[in-house]
Amino acid sequence: MYGATVDPIEDIRSDEEKLAEFEARIARGEKIEPGDWMPEEYRRQLIRMISQHAHSEVVGMLPEGAFITRAPNLRRKLILIAKVQDEGGHGQYLYHAAETLGATREEMLEALLSGKAKYSSIFNYPTLSWADMGAIGWLVDGAAILNQTMLAKCSYGPYARAMVRICAEENFHRRQGQDIVITLALGTPEQKAMMQDSINRWWWPTLMMFGPHDTDSPNSAVLIRWGIKTKTNDELRQSFVDQTAPELMALGLTIPDPNLYYDETSGHWHFGEIDWDEFWNVVKGNGPCNAERMATRRQAHEDGLWVREAMAAYAEKDQS
Amino acid sequence: MNPELKQALVDYLLAMADDELILGHRNSEWCGHAPILEEDIAFANIALDEIGHAIVWYELAADVLGEERDTYANRMVYFRDAPDYRNAQMVELPKGDWAFTMLRQYLFDQFEMVRLEKLTQSSYTPLAEAAAKICTEEIYHLRHTQAWVRRLGLGTEESNRRMQTALNELMRYYEQLFSPSLADTLLFEANIVPFQTELMVHTLELIVPFLVEANLIPPRGSNFVGPNDVIYRHEHTEHLNDLLSNLQQVARLDPMAKW
Numbered sequence: 001m002y003g004a005t006v007d008p009i010e011d012i013r014s015d016e017e018k019l020a021e022f023e024a025r026i027a028r029g030e031k032i033e034p035g036d037w038m039p040e041e042y043r044r045q046l047i048r049m050i051s052q053h054a055h056s057e058v059v060g061m062l063p064e065g066a067f068i069t070r071a072p073n074l075r076r077k078l079i080l081i082a083k084v085q086d087e088g089g090h091g092q093y094l095y096h097a098a099e100t101l102g103a104t105r106e107e108m109l110e111a112l113l114s115g116k117a118k119y120s121s122i123f124n125y126p127t128l129s130w131a132d133m134g135a136i137g138w139l140v141d142g143a144a145i146l147n148q149t150m151l152a153k154c155s156y157g158p159y160a161r162a163m164v165r166i167c168a169e170e171n172f173h174r175r176q177g178q179d180i181v182i183t184l185a186l187g188t189p190e191q192k193a194m195m196q197d198s199i200n201r202w203w204w205p206t207l208m209m210f211g212p213h214d215t216d217s218p219n220s221a222v223l224i225r226w227g228i229k230t231k232t233n234d235e236l237r238q239s240f241v242d243q244t245a246p247e248l249m250a251l252g253l254t255i256p257d258p259n260l261y262y263d264e265t266s267g268h269w270h271f272g273e274i275d276w277d278e279f280w281n282v283v284k285g286n287g288p289c290n291a292e293r294m295a296t297r298r299q300a301h302e303d304g305l306w307v308r309e310a311m312a313a314y315a316e317k318d319q320s
Numbered sequence: 321m322n323p324e325l326k327q328a329l330v331d332y333l334l335a336m337a338d339d340e341l342i343l344g345h346r347n348s349e350w351c352g353h354a355p356i357l358e359e360d361i362a363f364a365n366i367a368l369d370e371i372g373h374a375i376v377w378y379e380l381a382a383d384v385l386g387e388e389r390d391t392y393a394n395r396m397v398y399f400r401d402a403p404d405y406r407n408a409q410m411v412e413l414p415k416g417d418w419a420f421t422m423l424r425q426y427l428f429d430q431f432e433m434v435r436l437e438k439l440t441q442s443s444y445t446p447l448a449e450a451a452a453k454i455c456t457e458e459i460y461h462l463r464h465t466q467a468w469v470r471r472l473g474l475g476t477e478e479s480n481r482r483m484q485t486a487l488n489e490l491m492r493y494y495e496q497l498f499s500p501s502l503a504d505t506l507l508f509e510a511n512i513v514p515f516q517t518e519l520m521v522h523t524l525e526l527i528v529p530f531l532v533e534a535n536l537i538p539p540r541g542s543n544f545v546g547p548n549d550v551i552y553r554h555e556h557t558e559h560l561n562d563l564l565s566n567l568q569q570v571a572r573l574d575p576m577a578k579w
Contacts, residue, residue, distance in 0.1 A: 058352075058357065058360075061351065061352035061360065062352050065351045065352035065353075067570075068348045068349075068351055069345055069348060069349060069566050069567055070566055070567065070569050070570050071570070072398075072570040072571040072573075072579035073394050073398070073571060073579055074371070074375055074390075074393055074394055074397060075390075076579060077371060078368060078371060078372065081348055081351065081364055081367055081368045081371070082364075082368060084351050084352065084364065085351065085360075085361055085364035085365060085368070088351075088352075088357055088360040088361045088364065089361055091357055092357055092358070092361065095357075130570045130579070183578060183579065184579075187577055187578060187579075188574055188576075188577050190573070190574060190577075191574070191577055191579075296352075296353070299353075300352070300353045300354070300355070303353075303355065303417070303418075304354070304355025304356065304418070305355075306476070306478050306479060306482070307355035307356070307418045307472070307479070308355060308356065309475070309476055309478070309479070310471060310472050310475025310476045310478070310479030311356075311471055311475065313475045313476045313479075314470070314471040314472075314474055314475040317474065
């Protein structure tokens with residue numbers, strides 16, 4: 001919580017001067033650190049983004065966690081446990097990064113459990129087959145990596161450093177997903193059909209992960225101005241399609257978008273329009289698994305209450 | 321090694337492997353559901369270690385039989401039915417609450433530490449070497465679970481009550497870990513494994529005072545009851561079938577396919 005401590009030497013400059021200096025530092029590519037002066041809006045946006053990101057990691061443990069016990073061989077099982085464990089670890093770093101801005105873990109958890117804070121909508125879709133472990137690893141983690149690689153260069157030091165570490169691990173996650181997709185796509189006809197069904201279900205929700213069009217993204221402008229984001233939602237989405245579409249097609253898989261084609265003049269893959277009604281519907285809490293994911297998190301929190309009370313009571317006795 | 325002794329060794333290794341696999345499976349069910357995020361991480365790690373140790377024992381059994389390690393391990397895990405599993409009933413019971421889970425893990429870890437230390441003296445060198453390696457990881461499990469037993473035993477009235485309930489339930493099953501089979505006698509005579517009764521005595525010497533210090537009362541004092549209670553390793557509760565139908569679900573969709 002050192003983000004909330006006050007510099008002992010009083011800074012007598014006006015807020016305008018401080019803001020000008022702050023923006024100049026960002027323009028020079030310097031990192032903003034926890035004790036530094038920052039506009040309240042910068043702090044607020046970062047807490048919102050980082051805690052949302054932490055919640056996504058924690059809720060994101062559930063859809064894949066559901067397949068740990070069912071992994072089809074021992075090697076896949078060990079890898080999947082390690083992967084889901086990594087996600088918990090990422091949640092932990094990110095909560096710590098948000099704490100440097102003055103937010104507490106309790107407040108953030110409370111915001112998640114009360115439904116006030118958001119998490120990535122992708123985790124409100126169900127995992128229905130083993131092939132989904134491949135699709136999540138390759139598509140969902142692949143999309144997350146593009147976003148996180150950008151955030152690793154963001155202006156807030158603790159967030160940027162957490163991202164560098166997380167990206168390194170996410171690259172392994174993506175590779176294990178890719179390995180599952182390749183194995184199934186080149187496997188028996190039933191395995192290939194299972195993989196295709198999974199791609200059909202995960203493709204569009206993955207494109208939605210990048211968020212609304214830049215024109216409809218209320219936070220984008222300020223985030224870019226302060227170096228929190230350095231690329232727009234649409235730019236990142238385009239990079240994802242350019243990278244992933246040809247790789248999936250090379251495996252004989254199809255992409256559920258009749259308007260997808262390679263545009264020679266632009267050098268990019270053109271893709272169809274996202275179903276924004278579905279997007280907003282899931283964001284607003286009406287996706288296939290929103291209620292279930294939140295109920296699961298709340299249940300774990302409630303079931304753990306007596307444990308946390310015992311921890312606190314024991315710690316107190318231990319000190320006295 | 322004569323065929324009878326070889327078979328006895330394979331059975332012993334499979335029982336150890338199955339215990340670790342099934343316990344690891346139950347532990348892995350907590351991933352994403354633990355009382356604090358730090359435990360989602362730590363306990364997943366313990367699950368990962370237990371399953372990793374199971375693989376070590378399956379592979380050692382494969383070596384004894386001259387089978388291919390990876391194929392054998394996966395066949396044992398995914399293509400045996402419940403009556404062929406050799407795990408103790410204690411590890412197949414549902415995960416229960418955090419008290420039950422932690423206490424089961426502690427009781428198992430302490431038993432395992434005692435056994436592993438003895439196994440490092442085994443006349444069968446591959447077994448002695450594997451035991452020595454696994455010991456180094458188990459020390460951390462034991463520290464972790466001991467800390468939890470203390471915390472929950474001495475924490476609040478509720479946590480103590482939950483721990484005592486779990487202990488009463490678990491002690492009924494604990495004894496099975498120490499019940500000897502005929503094959504064990506052969507292995508003991510060949511100095512390959514320790515004597516089961518010796519393991520029981522040592523384990524109880526460690527757990528009873530520890531539990532008492534954590535304000536928990538071991539049922540029936542420090543003794544298990546007589547031989548009427550013996551449960552054999554092929555006998556299972558109804559829970560193992562459910563567990564295996566989940567564990568083997570995807571692999572059995574197409575046993576010939578590569579996943």
